[in-house]
Amino acid sequence: xxxxxxxxxxxxxxxxxxxxxxxxxxxxxxxxxxxxxxxxxxxxxxxxxxxxxxxxxxxxxxxxxxxxxxxxxxxxxxxxxxxxxxxxxxxxxxxxxxxxxxxxxxxxxxxxxxxxxxxxxxxxxxxxxxxxxxxxxxxxxxxxxxxxxxxxxxxxxxxxxxxxxxxxxxxxxxxxxxxxxxxxxxxxxxxxxxxxxxxxxxxxxxxxxxxxxxxxxxxxxxxxxxxxxxxxxxxxxxxxxxxxxxxxxxxxxxxxxxxxxxxxxxxxxxxxxxxxxxxxxxxxxxxxxxxxxxxxxxxxxxxxxxxxxxxxxxxxxxxxxxxxxxxxxxxxxxxxxxxxxxxxxxxxxxxxxxxxxxxxxxxxxxxxxxxxxxxxxxxxxxxxxxxxxxxxxxxxxxxxxxxxxxxxxxxxxxxxxxxxxxxxxxxxxxxxxxxxxxxxxxxxxxxxxxxxxxxxxxxxxxxxxxxxxxxxxxxxxxxxxxxxxxxxxxxxxxxxxxxxxxxxxxxxxxxxxxxxxxxxxxxxxxxxxxxxxxx
Ligand code: TNX
Numbered sequence: 001x002x003x004x005x006x007x008x009x010x011x012x013x014x015x016x017x018x019x020x021x022x023x024x025x026x027x028x029x030x031x032x033x034x035x036x037x038x039x040x041x042x043x044x045x046x047x048x049x050x051x052x053x054x055x056x057x058x059x060x061x062x063x064x065x066x067x068x069x070x071x072x073x074x075x076x077x078x079x080x081x082x083x084x085x086x087x088x089x090x091x092x093x094x095x096x097x098x099x100x101x102x103x104x105x106x107x108x109x110x111x112x113x114x115x116x117x118x119x120x121x122x123x124x125x126x127x128x129x130x131x132x133x134x135x136x137x138x139x140x141x142x143x144x145x146x147x148x149x150x151x152x153x154x155x156x157x158x159x160x161x162x163x164x165x166x167x168x169x170x171x172x173x174x175x176x177x178x179x180x181x182x183x184x185x186x187x188x189x190x191x192x193x194x195x196x197x198x199x200x201x202x203x204x205x206x207x208x209x210x211x212x213x214x215x216x217x218x219x220x221x222x223x224x225x226x227x228x229x230x231x232x233x234x235x236x237x238x239x240x241x242x243x244x245x246x247x248x249x250x251x252x253x254x255x256x257x258x259x260x261x262x263x264x265x266x267x268x269x270x271x272x273x274x275x276x277x278x279x280x281x282x283x284x285x286x287x288x289x290x291x292x293x294x295x296x297x298x299x300x301x302x303x304x305x306x307x308x309x310x311x312x313x314x315x316x317x318x319x320x321x322x323x324x325x326x327x328x329x330x331x332x333x334x335x336x337x338x339x340x341x342x343x344x345x346x347x348x349x350x351x352x353x354x355x356x357x358x359x360x361x362x363x364x365x366x367x368x369x370x371x372x373x374x375x376x377x378x379x380x381x382x383x384x385x386x387x388x389x390x391x392x393x394x395x396x397x398x399x400x401x402x403x404x405x406x407x408x409x410x411x412x413x414x415x416x417x418x419x420x421x422x423x424x425x426x427x428x429x430x431x432x433x434x435x436x437x438x439x440x441x442x443x444x445x446x447x448x449x450x451x452x453x454x455x456x457x458x459x460x461x462x463x464x465x466x467x468x469x470x471x472x473x474x475x476x477x478x479x480x481x482x483x484x485x486x487x488x489x490x491x492x493x494x495x496x497x498x499x500x501x502x503x504x505x506x507x508x509x510x511x512x513x514x515x516x517x518x519x520x521x522x523x524x525x526x527x528x529x530x531x532x533x534x535x
Contacts, residue, residue, distance in 0.1 A: 033515035109164030169466025171200035177207035262348025275303025314353035
């Protein structure tokens with residue numbers, strides 16, 4: 001009898017121990033792996049049990065939060081296998097989404113409060129709810145659809161997070177001109193970068209090798225200018241419907257599309273489509289156009305330049321004296337602006353090596369004023385600061401600090417993208433099989449360990465609109481190539497753009513990124529396993 005009692009006791013203890021052991025598996029919220037690291041995190045000792053019995057509850061105006069609620073439901077479903085119900089009643093075992101203005105004084109801020117019975121995400125605007133959801137998703141201890149049936153439970157640590165971004169503009173750029181990427185691929189990228197609270201996607205829509213956006217008043221831009229890419233190949237372009245689809249998908253992830261048409265240089269694809277835009281500079285292999293036009297059933301255009309499939313830059317320019325050029329850029333800026341709800345139009349302006357400065361400056365000023373005529377703010381690579389900038393214009397610092405400072409002296413803001421730190425097409429080290437290294441090799445710690453306010457004394461916090469990481473695609477051909485160059489470095493850049501400098505720390509980032517690697521692995525993402533991290 002006594003033996004039986006002892007055995008029962010042992011079994012009981014084992015069960016207790018097992019469950020207490022299980023409890024200990026809950027990583028406290030302040031030992032989290034959240035990227036970007038939040039402004040403040042306070043831990044409590046319990047846990048919330050996420051299961052199929054959890055309801056997503058919409059407080060405030062349900063219409064406004066419906067979209068984020070559906071996003072929460074589907075994205076939690078993806079990596080837990082749970083199927084949460086969206087409801088209206090406030091009850092226990094709920095994730096409550098509330099547009100409570102009092103929660104955070106910051107436009108994009110949010111607070112996340114997790115108790116044993118309830119998770120409350122409160123924000124003054126829907127974007128804050130979306131960011132709170134991104135944080136919550138990173139606290140769920142699952143990476144693949146592991147829930148089977150209604151019994152599956154995921155323990156989320158209790159505590160609170162108060163958070164808001166350091167910079168208003170947190171961006172990535174994708175060059176779709178050197179190699180074209182489809183609407184589906186761009187949407188996938190949007191989903192992947194939204195996780196890190198990136199809120200701008202800059203699309204480099206034209207360059208010497210390809211013109212990627214349909215302009216109805218200049219149809220050959222895409223039929224001829226879009227039919228190539230680096231290394232040869234079929235190229236491609238977005239119809240206006242495609243572009244609108246990208247814009248609206250991005251909006252559903254609180255990402256603003258920033259369209260770029262590079263000018264007056266980097267324009268060979270336009271000069272190849274319409275000879276009339278050429279200042280008549282001599283370029284080799286002029287015969288190539290004739291062949292191509294005949295294939296397309298078009299008349300030969302003796303003034304057109306040949307198409308370009310190499311990666312050299314700086315040889316092309318629009319004719320800055322010709323009225324046709326200004327009709328052309330106005331048509332392009334108008335048609336694209338009309339489809340772009342975001343505030344920016346990027347006019348490029350980089351590496352116009354064959355445009356004389358005396359021609360370049362008035363050209364940029366005219367382009368800038370056409371951009372404002374169509375209600376947009378003009379963004380341009382740092383060289384545009386040689387021209388007289390409007391106070392609403394933004395210069396994107398990629399190469400020369402003195403240009404960024406010139407822009408600041410004119411009252412413009414700067415977007416920080418130093419090639420030596422933020423260029424996602426730079427190789428990680430000398431063994432990286434993709435990318436270039438003209439600016440630097442950028443290992444993960446190099447991408448992380450810098451701050452926009454510490455680059456130059458004259459570039460101060462108030463001059464900085466934000467941070468953007470560009471991916472140029474001369475060597476990037478497939479979606480897997482994109483992933484390899486973007487991850488994990490974009491997570492580092494996103495933390496620079498979102499988190500306060502005082503909260504950032506390389507050793508801690510290095511620890512946190514491991515968890516992200518596990519989730520990427522479960523998602524089948526082709527990320528770079530940096531040797532700086534113990535994956
Ligand atoms: C410089 S960055 C360029 C691009 C290239 C890139 C390659 C900038 C404004 N111009 O045309 O694609 O280097 O890293």
